[in-house]
Amino acid sequence: MKAAVIVFPGSNRERDAVAALEAASGVRPFEVWHRDTELPEVDLIVVPGGFSYGDYLRSGAMAAHSPIMREVKARAERGVRVLGICNGFQIITEAGLLPGALRRNAALKFICKHAPLRVENTDSPFTAKYAKGQVVRFPVAHHDGNFWVDPDTVKRLEDNGQIAFRYVTPEGEASEAGNLNGSVANIAGIFNEKRTVLGLMPHPEDAVEALHGNTDGRALFDGLVEALS
Amino acid sequence: MTKASVSENEVQVTAEIAAEHGLTPEEYGNLLSILGRAPTMTELGIVSVMWSEHCSYKSSKFWLSKLPTTGPQVICGPGENAGVVDFGDGDAIIFKMESHNHPSYIEPYQGAATGVGGILRDVFTMGARPIANLNALRFGSPDHPKTRHLVAGVVAGIGGYGNCVGVPTVAGETNFHPAYNGNILVNAMTVGVAKADRIFYSAAAGVGNPVVYVGSKTGRDGIHGATMASAEFSEDSEEKRPTVQVGDPFTEKLLIEACLELMETDTIVAIQDMGAAGLTSSSVEMAGKGGLGIQLDLDDVPMRETGMTPYEIMLSESQERMLIILKPGSEDQARAIFDKWELDFAVIGHLTDSGKLVVTMHGRTWAELPIAPISNASPLYERPWEPTPARAELPADLLAGWNQPLGKTLETLLSCPDLASKRWLWEQYDSLVNGNTRFMSGQADAGVVRLPDQKKAVAVTTDCTPRYCLADPVRGGAQAVVEAWRNLTAVGALPLAITDNMNFGNPEKPRIMGQFVGAIQGMADACRALDFPVVSGNVSLYNETNGEAILPTPAIGAIGLLPDAMIATGLAFPAAGQTIMVVGETKGHLGQSLFLREILKSEDGPPPPVDLAVERRNGDFVRTLIREGIATACHDVSDGGLIVAIAEMAMASGIGATLPSLDDQPPALLFGEDQGRYVITVTPDKAADILMRAGEAGVPVAVLGTTGGNALVGGKGEIVTIAALKAANEGWLPGYMAAAE
Numbered sequence: 001m002k003a004a005v006i007v008f009p010g011s012n013r014e015r016d017a018v019a020a021l022e023a024a025s026g027v028r029p030f031e032v033w034h035r036d037t038e039l040p041e042v043d044l045i046v047v048p049g050g051f052s053y054g055d056y057l058r059s060g061a062m063a064a065h066s067p068i069m070r071e072v073k074a075r076a077e078r079g080v081r082v083l084g085i086c087n088g089f090q091i092i093t094e095a096g097l098l099p100g101a102l103r104r105n106a107a108l109k110f111i112c113k114h115a116p117l118r119v120e121n122t123d124s125p126f127t128a129k130y131a132k133g134q135v136v137r138f139p140v141a142h143h144d145g146n147f148w149v150d151p152d153t154v155k156r157l158e159d160n161g162q163i164a165f166r167y168v169t170p171e172g173e174a175s176e177a178g179n180l181n182g183s184v185a186n187i188a189g190i191f192n193e194k195r196t197v198l199g200l201m202p203h204p205e206d207a208v209e210a211l212h213g214n215t216d217g218r219a220l221f222d223g224l225v226e227a228l229s
Numbered sequence: 230m231t232k233a234s235v236s237e238n239e240v241q242v243t244a245e246i247a248a249e250h251g252l253t254p255e256e257y258g259n260l261l262s263i264l265g266r267a268p269t270m271t272e273l274g275i276v277s278v279m280w281s282e283h284c285s286y287k288s289s290k291f292w293l294s295k296l297p298t299t300g301p302q303v304i305c306g307p308g309e310n311a312g313v314v315d316f317g318d319g320d321a322i323i324f325k326m327e328s329h330n331h332p333s334y335i336e337p338y339q340g341a342a343t344g345v346g347g348i349l350r351d352v353f354t355m356g357a358r359p360i361a362n363l364n365a366l367r368f369g370s371p372d373h374p375k376t377r378h379l380v381a382g383v384v385a386g387i388g389g390y391g392n393c394v395g396v397p398t399v400a401g402e403t404n405f406h407p408a409y410n411g412n413i414l415v416n417a418m419t420v421g422v423a424k425a426d427r428i429f430y431s432a433a434a435g436v437g438n439p440v441v442y443v444g445s446k447t448g449r450d451g452i453h454g455a456t457m458a459s460a461e462f463s464e465d466s467e468e469k470r471p472t473v474q475v476g477d478p479f480t481e482k483l484l485i486e487a488c489l490e491l492m493e494t495d496t497i498v499a500i501q502d503m504g505a506a507g508l509t510s511s512s513v514e515m516a517g518k519g520g521l522g523i524q525l526d527l528d529d530v531p532m533r534e535t536g537m538t539p540y541e542i543m544l545s546e547s548q549e550r551m552l553i554i555l556k557p558g559s560e561d562q563a564r565a566i567f568d569k570w571e572l573d574f575a576v577i578g579h580l581t582d583s584g585k586l587v588v589t590m591h592g593r594t595w596a597e598l599p600i601a602p603i604s605n606a607s608p609l610y611e612r613p614w615e616p617t618p619a620r621a622e623l624p625a626d627l628l629a630g631w632n633q634p635l636g637k638t639l640e641t642l643l644s645c646p647d648l649a650s651k652r653w654l655w656e657q658y659d660s661l662v663n664g665n666t667r668f669m670s671g672q673a674d675a676g677v678v679r680l681p682d683q684k685k686a687v688a689v690t691t692d693c694t695p696r697y698c699l700a701d702p703v704r705g706g707a708q709a710v711v712e713a714w715r716n717l718t719a720v721g722a723l724p725l726a727i728t729d730n731m732n733f734g735n736p737e738k739p740r741i742m743g744q745f746v747g748a749i750q751g752m753a754d755a756c757r758a759l760d761f762p763v764v765s766g767n768v769s770l771y772n773e774t775n776g777e778a779i780l781p782t783p784a785i786g787a788i789g790l791l792p793d794a795m796i797a798t799g800l801a802f803p804a805a806g807q808t809i810m811v812v813g814e815t816k817g818h819l820g821q822s823l824f825l826r827e828i829l830k831s832e833d834g835p836p837p838p839v840d841l842a843v844e845r846r847n848g849d850f851v852r853t854l855i856r857e858g859i860a861t862a863c864h865d866v867s868d869g870g871l872i873v874a875i876a877e878m879a880m881a882s883g884i885g886a887t888l889p890s891l892d893d894q895p896p897a898l899l900f901g902e903d904q905g906r907y908v909i910t911v912t913p914d915k916a917a918d919i920l921m922r923a924g925e926a927g928v929p930v931a932v933l934g935t936t937g938g939n940a941l942v943g944g945k946g947e948i949v950t951i952a953a954l955k956a957a958n959e960g961w962l963p964g965y966m967a968a969a970e
Contacts, residue, residue: 009479141392211665
């Protein structure tokens, strides 16, 4: 699997993504600067976490207009898989690859912890190696992770199987108690309609080896390698 | 320079104006005789910050020189932007801790945020990629009306800055005491990694070489911040808000990446960040260290406001700026890197052989100061001091008739502000970014961060027990160092070196100066005995409001080496059925203990004695057990004593323990804060062997019990459930912060 990681001014988890991709695929991904206008031929594009442009206007809003994003959108339309993590989720949402918006966490504070998530749909290369309904723990580290779409869109996402992960209690309940940041319908990550694009707030790339004390994220990368190699 | 050659549309400097700039009559007299004339306003501003306590260390320098600063592991000791330690295999660890106390009290979010930004720059300016942040925080009484607001602001500021720049915040400490009501302490520490043969220093060289300004534009923020940090607070401190700087972590992140990219080229002669006193201290220090002069043309300084005077430009403490001396002809190569990162890059002057700082703007000369005479004349005071009187021992019958239930006492203690879980804080810090964090706050006695693309890791901690330092500064100073050493040892690391952040009151008072002198003595003794030199540091004096001083707080930041990040111990019980042992002797010292303060409401007695030889012997024994893979968890015994250490290991794991003889012990043995102790767990088959080896090594080791269940259970039955302890321990801070003001 060949992958590219896009780097914006203020990205800060691009190294984490590179390390997780390289560990899973054995191939070091390309790092592509946001001002570039061309992408190498790849099977996967990762838009990593961080604070692109300081999140000063609105998280992801500036980066969504970086030159490279035109090419990312073009590739996504051709079916190239795109994974947006944390700030990357915010960026691809702002860029229109996914519906919705990420607002400030309901508690108005940054949250960093290992959070329980439920895998909602395994019919994608991103989630194929999980079991439907499986409760996993991914680290979260964000201030603006409170996902919102209107009720009709929530229904559509549910009907189309576009909800990838939900925040849950340790027991797996998608209840208010399990809702980490106030997201609508406890949504932690969503697909596009064709399930070729995944955006999620949590960080599977920081849960891939023994040092992390949590390897629940590894299956996501292993699944991509299996499907795209 | 004759007076006529200086710009004349400035105010005439008088003795009164000099006094308003914090210069004593004697210091002003010195300046007049060096110059042979009255200074210009710009010159007075420059000299006043150079001679401020914050920049000159005039009260502390004499005593700081008593600290050991050398050792085979030291690559660069105090005097540079940060300390540099050999980390093996051609790697170096660069680290320092620095205070941002005064600004954080006035404007907690920006004060704390720029404290983080400043210490990051001190580390990456020497060529290191920052890999860990820590912070040591001291707040006033929770009952004080400002405390909640200050906690919220400081924590948000640390997170707002550290999270954005992508450096994990992995460890720290937070205390509360009424002595900090008017002066909180915010001490920030950064640890970075570099190649030992690619360290960058600040001494300028090469007459004619370009002086380059990079980073953010200069504004009017932070003017006279260094001077503010060199005076006591009074009722009008709120009016000092304009002297607090404003941070921009996004620009800092770009500056880190741009500087590290520039450092991979062969273009840099010297580099320094513009910290306290901004352009003044960076230019004077760089030229001064190189024995050169420097010519600055302020017309070329990137500015964010119009109409700034040379005085304002030279004293601005706008953040995220660096000064670089480039090799001649390399300007274009360097500029391309800063263009890529969308940062300002401007050649603002050059080095000269005049030995003078010359500042020009609008075609005029605004300052012409001989650097060496002014630096050398920087005041150095050996201030009068008096030793702190020894505290009387506690009465022998202190606990006669005391028969409170053990479980309830433990719950009370674990919910007191100093021992309560600080999860509410640390979950607002990104502790995981970069994917190299093995242990963060709450998981182990020290943060453990793996070096990028390597197996080995650096262990990091900050420590100080201010109540000990107040009661006996010598003992307290030594204890702060040994606790840092123990915390590194408890994860299995070999302690290498420390940075100190000396927070004290007004040094012009002999009683306060005596605290400083005593703490230095205790620290120096401990550093020598443990081969644990001081490689960097910072002094923050005048932490007083209306004459009330803080507790003496010599905060110690320390680093240690772990050859393998995966061979390290956390503090959580790893499983049920493990044998719990205590290493070190329990005598029952209750003076200055948290039990005494929180349960018996007394702050009496001397702090526990520190036996440096015993510390070393016990610590070396524990570290060996960890490195051999025998110890499965480890926690040093400190605040709250032995039973609190056990409870913390139980809470971290959710696993209880059976401790057959525990409930028969007198409280002093359970809650006493004797030093040199660790609680470890091992698999039961290893216990006998450990006891034998301990006997041979002369290390007191005792078996306490076995892990398992969901409660602490003594010989007489259940003492308390782990759930009850967790509720008490985890509940206090969130409850406090959520309460209506």
